[in-house]
Amino acid sequence: MQGIGILLINPLFSIPLDEMVSLFTGESQHPNGRMAFLFAQGLGGGLAFFLAALVIIKWVDKADIEWKQQIYNFRFTGLGLTLLVMVGGVLFNALLIDWNANVKFPEMLSGLEQVLKEKEEMAMGMTKFLTDFDNVGEFLMGLLVIGLLAGLGEEFLFRGVLQPKLHLYTGNAHIGIWLTALIFSAIHLQFYGFFPRMLLGAIFGYLYLYSGSLIYPIAAHIMNNAFTVILVYLNKLGKVNFDIEETDQVSISFALLGLLIMILGIKVFKEKNQQQRDNEKLAEGI
Structure with missing residues (x-):
């Protein structure tokens, strides 16, 4: 899909083919460069994951995602709890982000550490290029690609397809979630950020396990990504003070408070969904 996106960049955004290298290294000065890159990311990222999941479900497993059931299991009260869980998760994850960003390797692995740091710097450069929005149009495109499409596509594939398979293969829901x-x-190929991203994946997984609806992890993923995009844009407008490169922006006390909020939120979320299922079974038996 990203290949198709690259082929469409020239006719859609009038960017010459000889500028493609600078575009995909975050060094393009073309006025349409950021929009073009976001367009390619949308096709090659979120949409590609979504289509891959559809292919697996329809043609490999010959199954159905059962959207009617997914929607039936969704409640707006659960969405409020999902927001609470994500607020706690974001606060606690800030502590993990800071720790993971400052991991020191043993001397014998200094070469590997240098390679990983260089890769992280490249990734950060690309992130800054993608999110350094010059206007509202680019900001909205960023929300669409980084927030909506990434949240929809990645959750559809990982929680909707992979997690149930690993649950089935291992015979343990928790192992399936963490794997x-x-x-x-x-798959993001970034060590400095690996553990906080894994925690987020686990949060999304438990939201799906306890509810039976993909809508919750999709919404949580969109909330997480969109929150960062909004903060970056507000920082550029001078409305808030937020540096995407800073990792120590939350104190330990607030991070631990976030952990408590996250755990309690997931607990109540689980209980509410279990109560809903129990009530449905009781109604069926009457």
Whole structure:
């Protein structure tokens, strides 16, 4: 899909083919460069994951995602709890982000550490290029690609397809959730950020396990990504003070408070969904 996106960049955004290298290294000065890159990311990222999941479900497993059931299991009260869980998760994850960003390797692995740091710097450069919005149009495109499409596509594939398979293969729902979260984090190919991203994947996994609805992890993923995009844009407008490169922006006390909020939120979320299922079974038996 990203290949198709690249082929469409020239006719849609009038960017010459000889500028493609600078575009995909975050060094393009073309006025349409950021929109073009976001367009390619949308096709090659979120949409590609979504289509891959559809292919697996329809043609490999010959199954159905059962959207009617997914929607039936959704409640707006659950969405409020999902928001609470994500607020706590974001606060606690800030502590993990800071720790993971400052991991020191043993001397014998200093070469590997240098390679990983260089890769992280490249990734950060690309992130800054993608989110350094010059206007409202680019900001909205960023919300669409980084927030909506990434949240929809990645959750459809990882929680909707991979997690149930790993649950089935291992015979343990928790192992399935954490293995899926590990793979979810690993495919981003960034060590400095691996553990906080894995935690997020696990949060999304438990939201799906306890509810039976993909709508919750999709919404949580969109909330997480969109929150960052909004903060970056507000920082550029001078409305808030937020540096995407800073990792120590939350104190330990607030991070631990976030952990408590996250755990309690997931507990109540689980209980509410269990109560809903129990009430439905009682109604069926009457």
